[in-house]
Amino acid sequence: MNARLFIIPASHPAISAELMLEYKGIDYKRTDLLPVISKGVLKAVGFSGVTVPALKINGDKVQGSRQIARELERLQPQPPLFPADPERRAAVEEAERFGDEELQHPVRQILWWGIKRDHGPLRSYSEGAKIGMPLGLAMKTAAPIVALSARFNEANDENARKSLQALPAMLDRVDAWIESGVLNGEQLNAADFQIAPSLGLAMTLDDLRPAIENRPAGALAKRLVPNYPGQMPPVLPAEWLHPLAGSQRA
Numbered sequence: 001m002n003a004r005l006f007i008i009p010a011s012h013p014a015i016s017a018e019l020m021l022e023y024k025g026i027d028y029k030r031t032d033l034l035p036v037i038s039k040g041v042l043k044a045v046g047f048s049g050v051t052v053p054a055l056k057i058n059g060d061k062v063q064g065s066r067q068i069a070r071e072l073e074r075l076q077p078q079p080p081l082f083p084a085d086p087e088r089r090a091a092v093e094e095a096e097r098f099g100d101e102e103l104q105h106p107v108r109q110i111l112w113w114g115i116k117r118d119h120g121p122l123r124s125y126s127e128g129a130k131i132g133m134p135l136g137l138a139m140k141t142a143a144p145i146v147a148l149s150a151r152f153n154e155a156n157d158e159n160a161r162k163s164l165q166a167l168p169a170m171l172d173r174v175d176a177w178i179e180s181g182v183l184n185g186e187q188l189n190a191a192d193f194q195i196a197p198s199l200g201l202a203m204t205l206d207d208l209r210p211a212i213e214n215r216p217a218g219a220l221a222k223r224l225v226p227n228y229p230g231q232m233p234p235v236l237p238a239e240w241l242h243p244l245a246g247s248q249r250a
């Protein structure tokens with residue numbers, strides 16, 4: 001198979017796509033893009049949307065982590081990303097939908113809020129990426145990219161705070177899916193690959209890691225993305241973190 005994946009370093013849905021390609025044993029080449037600039041590049045190479053992950057595979061273009069999951073399953077059914085049993089498949093698809101539509105964006109908004117506040121950690125999220133220029137230089141010119149990304153993702157105070165308030169209930173849902181065997185079973189599935197990177201990215205924030213790492217959701221992230229790139233020292237106002245205080249389950 002001839003596959004090229006377009007990503008932004010440390011993008012959680014892009015890591016979902018990488019994990020699924022690896023799980024399927026499909027060799028691929030990777031093009032690393034800077035946020036914002038990625039939109040123009042994706043258009044230039046013929047994608048209709050402006051987000052990563054974007055995959056060119058055997059001449060076709062597939063965009064979006066869930067669409068990529070289905071295309072990989074179609075092209076190479078083994079090992080499967082979805083259970084054969086219809087009821088179990090429906091449960092996996094619901095967890096996958098939740099990961100994409102409900103969990104991904106709040107984590108993205110919290111991250112960009114933090115990077116907007118302190119550009120310093122940005123470099124750690126790009127470590128090892130090949131963005132076509134030295135990392136040091138890219139970081140010196142990062143201010144407009146950070147400002148635009150924060151604006152594009154509506155990572156303002158109100159939304160960052162709302163995202164933090166929503167996190168405990170979302171972690172409970174992930175734990176419940178793990179306890180009922182929908183997630184983190186012996187046989188991994190598309191929902192595991194969708195959700196674990198969002199948890200992994202959240203755990204790169206020193207402010208959030210304690211609320212996640214010791215619960216089932218944290219175990220899922222450690223299993224699938226033990227070395228998630230990036231690290232952000234404490235940056236969120238203590239008062240905003242109150243909703244997470246009770247969610248450090250052992």
Ligand SMILES: N[C@@H](CCC(=O)N[C@@H](CS)C(=O)NCC(=O)O)C(=O)O
Nearest residue numbers: 011012013035036051052053064065
């Ligand atoms: N829900 C979509 C989200 C894709 C998405 O929003 N990706 C972000 C990176 S995490 C992106 O490409 N943003 C454009 C930018 O940062 O300029 C998916 O799972 O594919």
